[in-house]
Amino acid sequence: MKKNAGSKFLLVSPRMPETYWSYKHVLKFIGKRALMPPLGLVTVAALLPENISARIVDMNVGPLRDEDIAAADLVMISAMIVQKESMEDVIRRCRRLGVPVAAGGPYPSSCSDEIEGVDHFVLDEGEVTLPRFLADWDAGTPQAMYRSPEKPDLRTCPVPRFDLLDMSLYDTVPVQFSRGCPFDCEFCDIVHLFGRKPRTKPPERFLAEMDAAYATGFTGSMFIVDDNFIGNKRRVKELLRHIAGWQDEHGFPFTLCTEASIDLAHDDDLLKLMVKAGFSMVFVGIESPVAESLTSAGKHQNLREDVRIGIRKIQRAGIEVTGGFIIGFDSDPPDIFDRQIEFIDELAIPTAMIGLLMALPNTRLYDRLSREGRMLATSTGNNTSGAALNFVPKLPAETLIAGYRRVLQTVYEPRRYFARCLKLLSIYPPREQRTAHTMRRPIRVRELTALLRSLAYQTFSRYGLSYLSYIIRGAAKRPDLVVRVVTMAVQAHHYMVVTREAFPPEGARVRRGRARGNVRDWNERRAADTLPEMLEPSIDRSG
Structure with missing residues (x-):
């Protein structure tokens, strides 16, 4: 094979299905096409050398044309499990047009042995594996697989190439401060992917990402995509002081949001700094009102004090809490459905992302259920369709699915939803x-x-x-x-x-079969568009 200097790379983000986190039906009100650009791909673009020209096609804001593929020397795809079908279609088109494919991100990193048609897998954290692939590509000897357990120093991360996208098409700009989480919840794969010791960027490096986003003319919502933004509290406090100064100097162009563990509420100084920096929302993995379920899942941080107290403290500081809730733990009692509904109402959380428990690959939950002979299939990553479980639960599966359906229908009943909004407004x-x-x-x-x-x-x-x-x-x-x-x-x-x-009301006719009925978990939203692994990293959630 001849050397490949001066190559043209096409970076493709496959289409996302309609989800709670896609905000498809919100975007039309504000004239946007997608919630967030693919942070993984714009970071990969920044890692490419000058002798390679890069172009990004985000299929969530525009079509991928055959002529785009044919003009490229290599198509690089980043995908989560939820993007599986769109990714497979892109691969088929590349094969038909004779263009080689490289793939990475959460889905390929977890399930590369299940994916056909990919010439080069560039997996795990891209700062490590991508340079190795690029060196071989330039020499004309690219290999089929690139993997590494190495966790790179985030001080070496490049500034994302937001300039390669039309940022006016997006509602929110994603940036990143850290990778890793100090907690190890049984159902979460973050520790496996990024380690238990949070790695952080220096404040000046993070501000460079804010500068890059601001330079495109974008203003509005900025999402810090870390799985647990406050994993290293000392360093995050230092960062927040710098963000507050940057925001004040620029007239507060960004409204910030992120994901964090509930112990945010236990640190008054940290909470005040987040408010001063301009945070308006934080996602917290609340999971369940049942202490036994939290204990069995290893969610010990949610048991140190009544989670109601912590949530209320964050809300009273002026920061909205959006919550993640899970149904299907082994310890869940038969009345878990009513308890979740009452819990969400009591917490005054309008945006409640409720999912059926799914056993994801590379989690302690998956390993335990496999040992117990309870696994039915590999997770699709879709735990909010209510269609099926990928393991044998303790409660009858039919009971779980029917109860889960009722929870969502009740929580998002108009009067009930708006009542939570009014309650939250009174708490602010x-x-x-x-x-x-x-x-x-x-x-x-x-x-x-x-x-x-x-x-x-x-x-x-x-x-x-x-x-x-x-x-x-x-x-x-x-x-x-x-x-x-x-x-x-x-x-x-x-x-x-x-x-x-x-979940159409009983008796209602379901149009278009099941095509529009499959909505996906907030877990997938996080991995899709936000995590930093090679060509986009993993799934799962905050501590």
Whole structure:
């Protein structure tokens, strides 16, 4: 094979199915095509040498054409399990057109032996394996498999190439501070992928990513994609002081959100610094109101104090908590469904990502169930379709699936959802206690557009009366939080549509078979578009 200097690489992000986290039905209100760009791919692009030209096609914002593939010397694909079907289609097209394929990311890293048609697997953390592949590619001797257990120093990570994308098509920009998590929950694969000792970037390196995003003209939501942002509290506090200064200097162009363990609530200084830096939302893996289930899952951090106290403390600081909840633990009692519904209402969490337990590869749960002879199949990564379980549960499978369906239908019943929103608004700190930056930021044009489109559409929806009642009461209760009021109303439309399509009311005709009925877990959202492994990393969630 001749040497490949001056090659053209096409980096492809396969299509994501409709999910709770895709916010497909929200995006039309704000004129965006996708929630977030593929952070893994823009990081890979930054790792490529100058003698290789890179182009990114995100199939979630535009089509992948045959001429795009044919013009490339190599197609690099990043995918999670949830993107499996789209990835397989891309591979078939590449084979038909005679263009070699390299693949990496969470799905290939976990299941490379199940994937056909890939010429080169570049797996695990890309800062280690990608340079090795590139050296062989340049020499004309690329191998079939590149793997390494090495955990790279994040100080060497390049700044993502956001400039290769049209950032105006996205609602949120993803950035990264750390990899790894100090906890080891039984169902989570993060420790296997990134280690138990969090590795972090220096503040100046992280600010360079903020600069790169800002240089594209993007303003709005910035998601720090770490599996547990506060895994190293000392270093995250140092970072937050720098972020607060950067935000103040630039007029707070970004509203920040991230994922963290519940012990965020146990550190007053950390919580205050997050508010000062401009955080408005944090995702917390709450999982269950049943202590026995948390204990068996190794979720000990959620048992150190009543999780209700911690959630309320974060909310009273002015940060919304979105929560992850799981049904199907071995210790779950028969009344787990009603207990989850009541728990979510009590916590005043509008955005509750509820999933059936799935045994993912490379987790302690998967290993235990395999030893017990209870595994039925490899996980699809889809634990919110309610269609099937990939292991034999303690409760009858039919009971779990029916109960899970009822939980989602109840939690996203319009009046119930809006009641949680109103409760949250009453918990938020009063106007006089809010930080200066949240008070002075003007309403953005896209926020005003979302309000007008929301009024025009949702007023006449099937839940129009509940919607109008919420808008009027919410705006009257918290006129200083009108943007938040509207945001939660617009999100409601997405949750209700996805829930109704996934779990139609009894007797309703399911259109288009099951095609639009399969919605995926928040686990997949995290891996898709946010994690940093080669061509995008893994699944699973925060501590």
